[in-house]
Amino acid sequence: MxxxxxxxxxxxxxxxxxxxxxxxxxxxxxxxxxxxxxxxxxxxxxxxxxxxxxxxxxxxxxxxxxxxxxxxxxxxxxxxxxxxxxxxxxxxxxxxxxxxxxxxxxxxxxxxxxxxxxxxxxxxxxxxxxxxxxxxxxxxxxxxxxxxxxxxxxxxxxxxxxxxxxxxxxxxxxxxxxxxxxxxxxxxAAELVKLSNNCHTDLIYSFGNEVALIAEQHGLDPLEVIRAANLHYPRPDLSRPGYVGGGCLSKDPYLMMSGAEGPGPFLVGAARRLNEYLPVHVAARVVELVRQECGRTRGARLAVLGWAYKGWPPTDDMRGTPIAAMMPVFQEAGLAVLGHDPMVTEDVIRENGGEPTSLDKAFSDSDAVLVINDHPDYRAIDAGSLLGERGPKLVFDSWRIFDEQVLRSAGVRYASIGYLPEPSPAERPTTARPEVNA
Structure with a gap:
C-alpha cells in the first residue's frame, strides 16, 4: 500500500x-x-x-x-x-x-x-x-x-x-x-533502527559543514583541513562539506525528536538546523560574490546546475533540494536564475522559479554559475572549454569538481562551500558596473 x-x-x-x-x-x-x-x-x-x-x-x-x-x-x-x-x-x-x-x-x-x-x-x-x-x-x-x-x-x-x-x-x-x-x-526497536541510521548520517554530514563554516571565517580551505585530519588517522573520518536533503534526511530527525521525551535529544535537532542553514548561507555568499564581481545583483544572470537534491547516484528527486531554500535569497537580490539538471524536467525547473537552459549556455550566457549537485555529467565537464568569450565572472563549485586553476587563470572568480579564496589580479574586473536597484 x-x-x-x-x-x-x-x-x-x-x-x-x-x-x-x-x-x-x-x-x-x-x-x-x-x-x-x-x-x-x-x-x-x-x-x-x-x-x-x-x-x-x-x-x-x-x-x-x-x-x-x-x-x-x-x-x-x-x-x-x-x-x-x-x-x-x-x-x-x-x-x-x-x-x-x-x-x-x-x-x-x-x-x-x-x-x-x-x-x-x-x-x-x-x-x-x-x-x-x-x-x-x-x-x-x-x-x-x-x-x-x-x-x-x-x-x-x-x-x-x-x-x-x-x-x-x-x-x-x-x-x-x-x-x-x-x-x-x-x-x-525496529522503528529506532531506521531513525538511528538516518539521523546519524545527518549528524556526520553536519560536522563537515560545521568545519567548513569555521574554515570560511578564518580564510582557510576546509578540504585541506579535513584531508589532513583524516590522513592515516585511526578514528572515524570527517565528512567533507555538502548539502543534506532528500525525503529521508530532511524529515527523519523530526520524527526521532517527536518520539522522544525529557530534555533531549541534544544533537539531532542541532545537526538538522545546521544542514538546513547551509543552503541559505551559500545563497547569501553567492549573492555577495555576484555583487563584488558584477557590480550589481539585480538583473545579473545566475546559472544553477543541479536541481535534484543530489547528483550521485543520479536521481530526479526534488524533496529536500537545496535550491528550494536558496531561491528566496536569489529572488530578493533580483537575480535571474537559469536552471539545468540532467534528471529534472524543464517543467519542474520552471515550477521552482528557474528558466531552463542548456549546459553550454549556462557557461556562455550567464554572469555566474552555481553547481549544487555532483551529477556525473557535471564531473565530466571541461569548464575551461565552455567559458566562451563573455563569462561567467564567478563559478561557485559546491563539490569542488572543476579545475580551480584553469578557471582562475581564465579570470573567473572561484569559490566553494566554506572556501572563499581571494581573487588573483587576473580575476579582478577592470571596471565595475554600478549597482542599480539592488
Missing part, C-alpha cells in the same frame, strides 16, 4: 524474488502511469521489472484483492513545514483500510518511517478492534536512491514483531527477499 519510492522499489524487488505482488495506490495518475509501464520515479532497473512482470506476477490498482498473505504499509509520513510535527494521517487511514479489507491471518508490515511507538499506537488499535488477534511487524526501509533494487536484496532486513508469531511470519517473508534478516525484540 503506497506506490511511492519505498513501495514501488519493494514491489519490484519482491517480484524479482518470485512473489506475487499487488500494488495499491490512491492516485489515479500514478496508477495510469504504472499500468502503461511508465514508472513515475527514477530508479535504475525499475521500468525493466515492470515491463517484464506487469499484468502477470505484478498488478496495480486502487484496492487490495480479497485475499493476501501480507500487506506492507509504505505510505508517506511527512512532517508539517511550519511545526515540524509528524503527520501520521496517511498511515492511520491505511491501517483502517487494511482492517476492513483483510483478516487476522494477514501479516501487516509497517515499512513507512515513523516515530518510535507509532506501529503500536497508530497501526495496531484498528486491527485489534476489527480482528482481535493481529500479526504485526515493523520492517524499516533503508535503501539509497539509485541502488535500491540491489540493496533490498543485499542489505540486512530489520524486523521487529508484536509477538513471537508476528516476528516469525515477518522473518519468513523477508527471508525470501534478503540474504540476511535481523530479528528485533520489539516493534519499537
Amino acid at each position: 503506497g506506490l511511492g519510492y519505498v513501495g514501488l522499489t519493494l514491489a519490484a524487488a519482491l517480484v524479482r524474488r518470485g512473489y506475487q505482488v499487488y500494488g495499491v495506490d490512491s492516485s489515479p495518475t500514478v496508477l495510469k502511469s504504472l499500468r502503461s509501464g511508465r514508472t513515475h520515479i527514477y530508479e535504475p532497473g525499475l521500468e525493466e521489472v515492470f515491463a517484464e512482470h506487469l499484468g502477470h506476477s505484478l498488478r496495480v490498482g486502487p484496492d487490495l484483492p480479497e485475499a493476501v498473505d501480507a500487506v506492507v504499509l509504505c505510505v508517506s509520513t511527512p512532517v508539517d513545514e511550519q511545526t515540524r510535527q509528524p503527520d501520521l494521517s496517511n498511515l492511520a487511514a491505511a491501517a483502517a483500510q487494511v482492517a476492513r479489507w483483510c483478516g487476522r491471518d494477514t501479516l501487516v508490515v509497517v515499512r513507512s518511517t515513523v516515530p518510535v511507538g507509532t506501529s503500536r499506537r497508530v497501526v495496531l488499535p484498528p486491527l485489534q478492534r476489527a480482528w482481535g488477534d493481529v500479526r504485526l511487524v515493523m520492517a524499516p526501509e533503508r535503501t539509497i536512491q539509485g541502488q535500491a533494487l540491489r540493496e533490498l536484496v543485499e542489505l540486512p532486513q530489520v524486523v521487529g514483531g508484536l509477538d513471537e508469531a508476528s516476528l516469525a511470519a515477518g522473518v519468513e517473508m523477508f527471508g525470501g527477499l534478503s540474504t540476511e534478516v535481523v530479528p528485533m525484540s520489539s516493534l519499537e
Whole structure:
C-alpha cells in the first residue's frame, strides 16, 4: 500500500524474488502511469521489472484483492513545514483500510518511517478492534536512491514483531527477499533502527559543514583541513562539506525528536538546523560574490546546475533540494536564475522559479554559475572549454569538481562551500558596473 519510492522499489524487488505482488495506490495518475509501464520515479532497473512482470506476477490498482498473505504499509509520513510535527494521517487511514479489507491471518508490515511507538499506537488499535488477534511487524526501509533494487536484496532486513508469531511470519517473508534478516525484540526497536541510521548520517554530514563554516571565517580551505585530519588517522573520518536533503534526511530527525521525551535529544535537532542553514548561507555568499564581481545583483544572470537534491547516484528527486531554500535569497537580490539538471524536467525547473537552459549556455550566457549537485555529467565537464568569450565572472563549485586553476587563470572568480579564496589580479574586473536597484 503506497506506490511511492519505498513501495514501488519493494514491489519490484519482491517480484524479482518470485512473489506475487499487488500494488495499491490512491492516485489515479500514478496508477495510469504504472499500468502503461511508465514508472513515475527514477530508479535504475525499475521500468525493466515492470515491463517484464506487469499484468502477470505484478498488478496495480486502487484496492487490495480479497485475499493476501501480507500487506506492507509504505505510505508517506511527512512532517508539517511550519511545526515540524509528524503527520501520521496517511498511515492511520491505511491501517483502517487494511482492517476492513483483510483478516487476522494477514501479516501487516509497517515499512513507512515513523516515530518510535507509532506501529503500536497508530497501526495496531484498528486491527485489534476489527480482528482481535493481529500479526504485526515493523520492517524499516533503508535503501539509497539509485541502488535500491540491489540493496533490498543485499542489505540486512530489520524486523521487529508484536509477538513471537508476528516476528516469525515477518522473518519468513523477508527471508525470501534478503540474504540476511535481523530479528528485533520489539516493534519499537525496529522503528529506532531506521531513525538511528538516518539521523546519524545527518549528524556526520553536519560536522563537515560545521568545519567548513569555521574554515570560511578564518580564510582557510576546509578540504585541506579535513584531508589532513583524516590522513592515516585511526578514528572515524570527517565528512567533507555538502548539502543534506532528500525525503529521508530532511524529515527523519523530526520524527526521532517527536518520539522522544525529557530534555533531549541534544544533537539531532542541532545537526538538522545546521544542514538546513547551509543552503541559505551559500545563497547569501553567492549573492555577495555576484555583487563584488558584477557590480550589481539585480538583473545579473545566475546559472544553477543541479536541481535534484543530489547528483550521485543520479536521481530526479526534488524533496529536500537545496535550491528550494536558496531561491528566496536569489529572488530578493533580483537575480535571474537559469536552471539545468540532467534528471529534472524543464517543467519542474520552471515550477521552482528557474528558466531552463542548456549546459553550454549556462557557461556562455550567464554572469555566474552555481553547481549544487555532483551529477556525473557535471564531473565530466571541461569548464575551461565552455567559458566562451563573455563569462561567467564567478563559478561557485559546491563539490569542488572543476579545475580551480584553469578557471582562475581564465579570470573567473572561484569559490566553494566554506572556501572563499581571494581573487588573483587576473580575476579582478577592470571596471565595475554600478549597482542599480539592488
